[in-house]
Amino acid sequence: MSQSLAAHPDRLLPADPGTRSIARSLLERVQDLPIISPHGHVDAAVIEQNTPFPDPAALLVSPDHYVTRLIHADGVSMDQLHAGESQDSREVWRRFVEAWPLFEGTASGYWLRTQFEQVFKLGADLSGMSADASYDAISAKLVEPDFRPRQLFKDFNIEVLATTDDPLDNLASHKALTEDPTFNGRVLPTFRPDAYLNVAHPTWVANVERLIETAADGGRGYAGYIAALENRRRYFVDHGAVSADHGVRTPATLKLDAAEAEALFEKARSGEATAADRDAFEAHMMYQMARMSVDDGLVMTIHPGSYRNHHGPTFESFGADTGHDIPFAINYTEAIRPLLQDFGTAKDFHLVLFTLDETVFSRELAPLAGFYPSVYLGAPWWFLDAPDAMLRFRSAVTETAGFSRSSGFIDDTRAFCSIPARHDASRRIEASFLARLVAEHRVSEDRAHELILDIVDGSPRRVFKL
Template sequence: MAELGVGSASADPRDIWQHFCAAWPLFDGTASGYWLRSELIEVFGIDDSLIDEAHADQLYEQLVSVLATPEFRPRALFDSFGIEVLATTDDPLDSLADHAALAADSSFRGRVLPTFRPDAYLNAHAPGFAERVDRLIVEAGDGAHGYRGYLAALANRRRYFIEHGAISADHGVRTPLTLKLSDDEAERLFDSALRGGLSAAERDAFEGQMMYQMARMSVEDGLVMTLHPGSYRNHHEPSFARFGADTGHDIPFAVGYTEGLRPLLNDFGTAAGFHLVLFTLDETVFSRELAPLAGFYPSVFLGAPWWFLDAPDAMLRFRSAVTETAGFSRSAGFVDDTRAFCSIPARHDASRRVEASFLARLVAEHRISEARAAEVMVDLVDAAPRRVFKL
């Protein structure tokens, strides 16, 4: 991290690129290598045989030159990539002024939608939780205090997001635990959370209660609820202390959906119009839990493999594991979660190739007709995400 200048305001981008080129062989066989190679060749026109330490300066100048062209302005790329809808994830108290400006700009034909992302206001493990919640209640509440004011403030901000075009609420949680607690117990946990007096188990219980409440609100206001659990954040404490969050040491761990989601699904799993998209970092649950849940509950859809699993082999394992139980219709389609704008074509291309590969095998084995496979392909790529995310 230090060699790459992480955390340093004086880091030289050219030095960072030099390190990257020298390390390029280490990416062979990895998902990161696949994405990057596709992006560099197809988007930037780089000869990947030249990616090495000796050619680093030459390639750096080529990239700087390409990025300076009008074709590489963000809106031009939005058009050339064929993007119709791009969704950001946003803090519940964000003003969404940039989204409003884009929506009002007649020269921009695409849709950039906000997504309600309340993790920092639901996870009592997070530093600064009490201060954020106090601010939420003051700025977005209805005058009520305590737990009731907290729920009202969250509901108010969800409505504000919907007014600005939001279609979904995204939840990054530690586990898929959901709990239906009494109002008195939920209020007790909430009050203790603000005082910092919860045990680790109680903090998990409070988050589980709030996932139930988020589902209840989605049934009421129509926001699609997406859930992606199973990451042990900031696993290496010294690196977190030195470099901060999102620096490469968030590690997956095993989770359970069948028991964890039962309270939520008992009450809302068959509710009209409720859409719950489940993502996972745990491959062991593909066929054992996720596919059966999606196969029974009309509200449940299977989110695309993400993060460590949005790699060609892992995506193919996912498709093979879930389809025999859930079929194709319970898939949410490929929705990438990239933070790198120029990687969007590479990731979607990889997904299309994986889906085509799986369908081709079914055709070759006479398990599906070629004509039907072509219809399924279009549905997976285009219609499924529109249907699941209410577009």
């Protein structure tokens, strides 16, 4: 069997020997620090109930749109990649192994290779094993008594893991974990109100009616809607939440007076809102979310710039999050200005701005974070949470905003077993970037050791008020 590349101690570190030596020293400083994951999509119930993981295909292939999208691009139909009634899991896994060469050079390939080596202990690259042998080896690991979410939470050295939750979720699993004396980690809920703010969402009207009925304390109409959102945010705060996350199409914000907002709200409820009305109402609600964050202390994170469900037939057959969300160009400077006019300098307000459009890193986001006390740079996300893109991010923003204005790494993953691989990759990239600055005599080595500690551990604690 050939040794996996994921076992090489210098993976992702600089090729130049002198710079690589500096990077090794920096990485050693942070390699064993606990994982702080302030934004992700792991289901809290999986950890609370210590649910066994399913078979290899259902765990690592079918639910991972990073994986299925590239195999689909090679001509494999989507229904052949989803384990279930029509597809045997072993057959899905065979198709994945056949496609494994497609992942060379990709971030997905790096994370998967690291999981195979570090988590599943395969001891060889997937290309050196047959599909059946690798399937059987992973399956054997999945049935081991210690290979359960709670033990892995401990083995992965996770200190904080934030989930992403519907505003009306009762957060029972979070409460149970908090009260469980046998569980030592922190699993925090995150308020995610997209389906209640975006009028274009297919269930917006039903969602809003349920929200008002459940949480408005007898209020009605737009006023009841606002009161219900405020009440549910407080419920999340009481259950440990530190942030509210917003997956919007664009970062547009708009300040409307109550009468204007109410008129748009009623048009939307009656189905009479135009596309422009829908956009205006969502932009206004982003302004309202900022106002609420100033009041209740929840960190506000914004994830814009994805054209969701780009391929209609795939969405109709397989639903959302199946690999065809595509980035597009966005504008932050003008779009976010109405919000920042009123809240950009508000005491203790934290606003973390993410993007899938690399062009705004140096042109807009770094200058914004370099002036407004509230603004922090969200880590490279989704298509950009890859080694070269993370290096480009550091190069684009550091000269304007320094290191103190960034959020720390965000893994943003549903794939629980990939969390340590993703954080390890980020730490190696940060060590590589700082090592270059040291080698170029732009930062002292002593200062670089301080900086990497703050980037990896201090920044996420500070930005997300942990």
